[in-house]
Structures are given as structure tokens and as C-alpha cells.
Amino acid sequence: GAVVSQHPSRVICKSGTSVKIECRSLDFQATTMFWYRQFPKQSLMLMATSNEGSKATYEQGVEKDKFLINHASLTLSTLTVTSAHPEDSSFYICSATGGEVNEQFFGPGTRLTVL
């Protein structure tokens, strides 16, 4: 299957700082990328849908000014957690789809810990 990478795999930051997470599709053009969040012992919840070249669509309850998503190319989407707080600590997972790819491929996830 197609390969999706995420960077970093793990990040620890101080409260109030911003953190950028990258999601890359390595061998296909991802017209759409999804960002999910998974709290401990919980399921994955969709945060936003990102289409290349357009603004992201956020799910209800997700602050668009806090979770900035940029999908500037067909292989890269970034999620920036601005002014992170401890309650933002979570496992963030992206998935990508597009073109002839007929399913979503998931990245390995990024573990964010905010102190």
C-alpha cells in the first residue's frame, strides 16, 4: 500500500509554545488529508479535512485558530498546534487519499506531550 509519514513521531513542549506536525504522502499525490486525534484509551476522532490548495474544514468543537492546517502541496499537510496547553496532549494521526488511491492510508502518528 501507499506510504504516509509523519514528523516528528514524538514531541514534548512547554505550555504556550507552538508545535508543527508534518504529514507526507511518499508515493502518491494526496488531494485530501485528514487529521485525527486520539486521547488515551479513546478512539480516533476527526479534527479536520484538508484539501490541497483550499482551506481546511474543521469538525465541530475544533478551534481553527488553535489548530492551523496547511495543505500547500499534493504531498504535504501540516498541523500546527498554537499556544499548546496540557489538555492538547494527545496522539495526532493523519491519513491521506487521492487520485487513484481508493482508501485512506494512515501515518504512524505523533505523540504530543505538553508540560
Added chain:
Amino acid sequence: AQSVTQPDIHITVSEGASLELRCNYSYGATPYLFWYVQSPGQGLQLLLKYFSGDTLVQGIKGFEAEFKRSQSSFNLRKPSVHWSDAAEYFCAVAESSGNTPLVFGKGTRLSVIA
């Protein structure tokens, strides 16, 4: 709105025993159904998917699932569990195959004992 229910939070089976993980979905049209496995601290790996056709779907690692429209179910099965199967299993539904987001169940944690 779509929803997925995985009734079992945690299941323990003996190695070599058979396994069935339950999944029920709620969706008005014909759903696209998926089973994923997640090892601790890892991303998701697709085990199998159902879009249409034969209601018994074969996946990787010896898993299979059966779509039963009358019961709104998509249960995952494996005839003989291996210790390496211990992980979290998620059932998910989507409106279409690829370009719509997935709605996940809460997951079932599988423990395997000797």
C-alpha cells in the same frame, strides 16, 4: 449521522483459540466498512475492507469479516489467534471508499494468553 459500536472494550483469548470481535454500524445507505489494528503507540494498519460484492471479506494476517446487512454488523474473525495479535482493533465506517473521513468505533483491546 454515521456511528459505529464495538460492544466489547476488552477481550482475552487463549493462543490458538478462535476470535470474534463485534462491530455494529448505523448508516442509511450502503456503508464502506473497515477494520484496523493498532499496536501500542503505533499508527493504524488496515486489516480488511468491505465496499461491495461478496459479504465475506478476507484480510491480512488470517483475519476475515462478514458483512450482514440485516444485522448492521461487520464482525471480525480469526480461527486461531497468535500472541502477536494482541493489540487494539478498530472498526470504522465511511460514506465512500476514500475521500470521506472515517468514523471509528471505540475499539476493542485484545489480550492473548498462553
